[in-house]
Amino acid sequence: MRKLVALSMAMAAVLLMSSCGLGKMIKKYPEVTVTLDNPDLENKGGEVAYTIKGTIPPKYMNKKATMTFTPSLSVDGQKVNPPFATIKIKGEKAKGDGVVIPYKTGGTFTQSGTFKFDEKYENADIVTGAEANLKKKSHVFGDRNLGEGISNTGGRANLTPQLTDNPNGGSAFLLAPHNFKAEFVGRTAILYFDLNSAVMNWNNPNNKSQAAKDSIKAFTDFMGNDNIIDRVVISGWASPEGEETNNQGLSERRFQVGKKWFNDKYNAYLKDYAKRNNIKVKDIQKPVFQYVNNAKGEDWDGFEAAIEKSSIRQKNQILNVVRSQTSNEMREQKIREMTDIYPEIADAILPPLRRAEIQMVCKKHDTYTDAELIRLVQSKPNDFSVNERLYAASVAPDLDTKESIYKALINNKNTENDWRAYNNLGAMKLSEYYHNGNQADMEDALNYLQKATALSPNNGVILNNMAIASYLSGDLAAAQANFEASAKASVQPVNQDYNTGALSILNGDYTKAAQLMGNKSCDYNTALVQLLQKDYNAAKSTLECVDNVDAKTAYLKAVLSARMKNDEGVYGNLASAIDLDSSYKKTAKRDAEFKRYRHSDRFKQLVK
Numbered sequence: 001m002r003k004l005v006a007l008s009m010a011m012a013a014v015l016l017m018s019s020c021g022l023g024k025m026i027k028k029y030p031e032v033t034v035t036l037d038n039p040d041l042e043n044k045g046g047e048v049a050y051t052i053k054g055t056i057p058p059k060y061m062n063k064k065a066t067m068t069f070t071p072s073l074s075v076d077g078q079k080v081n082p083p084f085a086t087i088k089i090k091g092e093k094a095k096g097d098g099v100v101i102p103y104k105t106g107g108t109f110t111q112s113g114t115f116k117f118d119e120k121y122e123n124a125d126i127v128t129g130a131e132a133n134l135k136k137k138s139h140v141f142g143d144r145n146l147g148e149g150i151s152n153t154g155g156r157a158n159l160t161p162q163l164t165d166n167p168n169g170g171s172a173f174l175l176a177p178h179n180f181k182a183e184f185v186g187r188t189a190i191l192y193f194d195l196n197s198a199v200m201n202w203n204n205p206n207n208k209s210q211a212a213k214d215s216i217k218a219f220t221d222f223m224g225n226d227n228i229i230d231r232v233v234i235s236g237w238a239s240p241e242g243e244e245t246n247n248q249g250l251s252e253r254r255f256q257v258g259k260k261w262f263n264d265k266y267n268a269y270l271k272d273y274a275k276r277n278n279i280k281v282k283d284i285q286k287p288v289f290q291y292v293n294n295a296k297g298e299d300w301d302g303f304e305a306a307i308e309k310s311s312i313r314q315k316n317q318i319l320n321v322v323r324s325q326t327s328n329e330m331r332e333q334k335i336r337e338m339t340d341i342y343p344e345i346a347d348a349i350l351p352p353l354r355r356a357e358i359q360m361v362c363k364k365h366d367t368y369t370d371a372e373l374i375r376l377v378q379s380k381p382n383d384f385s386v387n388e389r390l391y392a393a394s395v396a397p398d399l400d401t402k403e404s405i406y407k408a409l410i411n412n413k414n415t416e417n418d419w420r421a422y423n424n425l426g427a428m429k430l431s432e433y434y435h436n437g438n439q440a441d442m443e444d445a446l447n448y449l450q451k452a453t454a455l456s457p458n459n460g461v462i463l464n465n466m467a468i469a470s471y472l473s474g475d476l477a478a479a480q481a482n483f484e485a486s487a488k489a490s491v492q493p494v495n496q497d498y499n500t501g502a503l504s505i506l507n508g509d510y511t512k513a514a515q516l517m518g519n520k521s522c523d524y525n526t527a528l529v530q531l532l533q534k535d536y537n538a539a540k541s542t543l544e545c546v547d548n549v550d551a552k553t554a555y556l557k558a559v560l561s562a563r564m565k566n567d568e569g570v571y572g573n574l575a576s577a578i579d580l581d582s583s584y585k586k587t588a589k590r591d592a593e594f595k596r597y598r599h600s601d602r603f604k605q606l607v608k
Contacts, residue, residue: 021062021065021134021137022062022065022132022134022137022138022139024060024062025060025061025062025065025067025132025134025139026132026139026141028057028060029130029141031057031060032054032055032056032057032060032130033054033055034052034053034054034069034128034130034144034146035052035053035054035146036050036051036052036053036126036146036147037050037051037052037053038050038051039126039146039147039148040147040151040592041126041147041149041150041151041592042150042151042152042153042154042592043117043150043151043152043153043154043155044154044508045154045506045507045508045509046116046117046155046506046507046508047114047115047116047117047508048083048114048115048116048117048121048150049112049113049114050084050112050113050114050115051110051111051112052069052071052084052087052110052111052112052128052146053108053109053110053111054069054087054089054108054109054110055106055107055108056089056101056106056107056108056109057106058103058104058105058106059103059104059106060101060103060106061089061090061091061101061102061103061106061107062091062103062134063091063092063093063094063103064091064093064094064134064135065090065091065094065132065133065134066088066089066090066091066094066096066098066132066133066134067088067089067090067098067130067131067132067133068086068087068088068130068131068133069086069087069088069089069128069129069130070084070086070087070128070129070130070131071084071085071086071087071111071126071127071128071146072084072126072127072128072129073121073124073125073126073127074124074125074126074127074143075120075121075123075124079127080120080121080124083115083116084113084115085111085113087099087109087111089101089109091103117150117152117155119152121149121150122149122150122151122152122590122591122592123148123149123589123590123591123592124149124150125145125147125148126145126146126147126148126150127143127144127145127146128143128144128146129141129142129143129144130144148592148595149590149591149592149595150592151591151592151593152591152592153528153531153532153559153593154505154506154508154532155506156528156552156556157502157503157505157506157525157528158171158502158524158525158528158552159171159468159471159499159502159503160550160552161173161430161431161434161468163175163427163428163431165177165178165394166292167464167494167495168292168293169293169495169497169498169520170498170499171468171498171499171502172464173427173428173430173431173434173465173468174423174427174461174464174465174494175394175423175424175427176390176419176420176423176424176461176492177420177461177492178387178390178391178393178394178420179387179390180387180388180390180391184230184361184362184363185227185361185362186222186359186360186361186362187215187218187219187222187223187359187360188215188219188357188358188359188360189215189216189218189219189220189357189358190212190215190355190356190357190358191207191254191257191258191261191355191356191358192204192206192207192212192351192352192354192355193254193257193354193355193356194354195239195241195350195351195354196242196250197354198250198253198254198256198257199257200257200261204351205351206351206352206355219265219358219360220265220269222360223265223266223269223360224269224272226273227360227362228362228363229287229289229360229361229362230290230361230362230363231289231290231291231292231361232259232262232289232290232291232292232358232359232360232361233292233294233358233359233361234255234258234259234262234291234292234293234294234295234356234357234358234359235255235294235295235296235356235357235359236250236251236252236253236254236255236256236258236293236294236295236296236356237251237254237296237297237298237299237302237353237354237355237356237357238250238251238254238297238298238299238353238354239298239299239303239350239351239353239354240298240299240300240303240328240331240332240350240353241332241350242332244297244298244328244329245515245518245519246519247297247298248295248296248297248298248518248519249518249519249520249521250297251295251296251297251298252293252295252518252519252520252521252522253521254295254354254355254356255293255294255295255356256521256522256545257356258356258357258358259291261356261358262358262360266286270284270286297518298328299353300322300328300331302353303322303349303350303353304319304322304323306349306352306353307319307322307345307349310348310349312341312344312345312348312349314338314341317338318335318338318341318345321334321335321338322334322335370392370395373388373391373392373395374392374395374396374401374405377389377392377393377405378401378404378405378408381405381408381412386409386415386418386420389405389408389409389415390405390409390420390421390424392405393405393406393424399428399432402424402428403425403428406421406424406425406428407421407425409421410422410425417455418455419452419453419455419456419459419462420452422448422449422451422452422455423448423449423452423459423461423462423465425444425448426444426445426446426447426448426449426452426462426465427445427465429441429442429444429445429448430442430445430465430468430469430472433445433472434472442469442472442473445465445469446469449462449465449466449469453466456491457491458485458489458490458491459489459491459492460485460486460487460489460491460492460493460494461486461492461494462492463482463483463485463486463489463494464482464483464486464494464496464499466482467479467480467481467482467483467486467496467499470482471503476503476506476507479503480500480503483496483499483500483503484496484500487500497516497517497518498516498517498520498525500516501513501514501515501516501517501525502517502525504516505525505528505529505532510529510532510533511533513525513529514526514529514530514533517529521542521545522542522545522546522547523542523546524543524546524552524553524556526542527539527542527543527546527556527560528556530542531556531559531560531563534563536560536563536564539560540560540564543556543557543560549576550580551576551577551578551580551581551584552577552581554573554574554576554577554580555573555574555577555584555587555588557569557573557576557577558570558572558573558574558577558588558594559591559593559594561573562593562594562596562597563593567597570594570597570603571602571603571606574588574594574603574606575606578606578607585606585607585608586607588603588606588607589607
């Protein structure tokens with residue numbers, strides 16, 4: 001009997017020790033919480049920031065025990081370690097490193113860090129394992145899921161270059177200027193706007209003025225004379241008052257209003273033309289116009305010119321104040337401080353500056369049509385100047401003709417030292433590489449651009465093309481350096497704010513990106529920055545007015561819809577992106593932005 005009692009007491013002691021050791025910790029482990037502070041991890045400038053938090057319940061952590069949590073990524077069932085740092089905790093009497101967790105009250109721990117992003121992480125599972133140790137005993141706990149996928153939306157900046165001689169504040173394979181001066185005629189109409197508005201108001205006093213009415217009549221009469229339009233230059237302006245960045249956006253929106261107004265007038269002209277010639281409007285092939293966007297923000301030059309022409313007595317004082325300030329903000333502030341004359345400025349000077357100027361440009365009839373000039377330049381090149389030959393190449397309808405004209409220039413000893421032909425061949429080869437990925441085209445492009453550089457060092461146009469070559473090759477640092485050098489070049493400098501702004505997105509500096517791009521309206525990269533800054537309504541407005549939506553833009557619309565929990569927007573825009581470019585099936589399938597939709601039949605059907 002005594003032996004039985006002694007045995008029972010011994011077993012109880014073992015059970016007691018077990019309940020106070022790892023056994024109790026194993027049993028109560030489900031009460032331990034480990035979470036990602038933000039389960040939607042994202043790539044920002046090539047880095048992923050994370051914070052992991054944990055809570056240990058009271059009477060859990062054995063005073064002499066230690067625990068190690070090992071967060072990791074699981075890619076296709078295989079763990080990737082690092083990138084996360086391990087997390088160590090310990091009891092009050094345990095040795096070694098770690099956050100001390102009192103037995104009686106329990107406690108918390110937090111671990112923050114960053115790791116380098118890799119595209120394979122996009123559809124990874126974020127898990128954590130754990131191991132508890134007490135003396136010589138240990139126990140490994142099963143993995144817990146902390147999250148799913150890492151978004152790469154911050155890596156989707158759009159530098160999609162076009163082959164052009166007009167960068168227009170965006171990304172472009174730049175052709176050199178041909179410097180051929182054709183003669184042009186045209187007319188200009190002016191539309192006026194209310195303060196801080198891009199809405200057309202025909203009751204605006206300036207729109208009701210006889211001068212404005214006369215300019216519009218002369219404009220429409222000129223169009224009605226069946227002149228052939230070469231291009232339409234639209235200058236959007238804002239008066240120099242208010243925040244400068246907002247005024248740039250305002251002038252962009254006024255450009256859009258001017259563009260719509262011109263299209264409406266041209267469509268009315270076509271109807272009249274069809275009626276006069278007894279044909280149907282649908283049978284008329286409407287030309288594709290080149291629109292030149294001259295949205296330049298605040299019109300300080302116009303302000304000074306208006307002051308000089310005015311009868312304001314203190315106009316010399318006003319001009320001295322304006323010209324002595326180092327920033328537009330200071331100019332405006334000093335003018336407002338002239339309280340005795342500012343009302344006159346606000347009433348008479350500023351309103352006419354809130355405008356859009358629509359200039360219709362038509363080429364005069366020359367000796368040769370463009371088609372005739374192209375043919376003659378190819379058959380009798382020595383009869384024409386370099387500028388004429390470069391112009392012929394610029395208006396040639398196909399790339400093969402352009403290339404033959406440029407090669408004829410570089411293969412002739414009398415014209416081989418003009419940098420423009422080498423640059424243009426380099427730009428064309430870059431464009432071919434962009435579309436086909438043929439490395440030989442990239443090598444040819446660099447060869448031509450290096451020869452162009454030897455003939456014209458520190459040339460902004462050439463440096464622009466070198467920057468895009470670096471970007472396409474994945475060397476973002478070299479691209480940044482060349483874009484900056486292009487902007488500061490002593491020959492043909494190019495405004496690179498937009499391109500450096502787009503690179504700032506990839507570098508994770510969204511504030512700088514927005515500042516450099518000037519909140520450009522109806523623009524993919526502007527919308528991307530707004531989305532990344534979580535200004536979803538602004539991003540939606542920006543994307544809604546993008547013309548000619550391509551696959552990349554449709555895809556961004558789908559991502560925005562996912563963020564705004566608009567299911568129909570996700571499916572509709574994703575379907576559009578895939579219709580335009582089937583590679584977006586694979587992209588969407590792994591994109592963490594769509595993790596809420598991955599298991600739906602509709603999503604699976606789209607990406608299969």
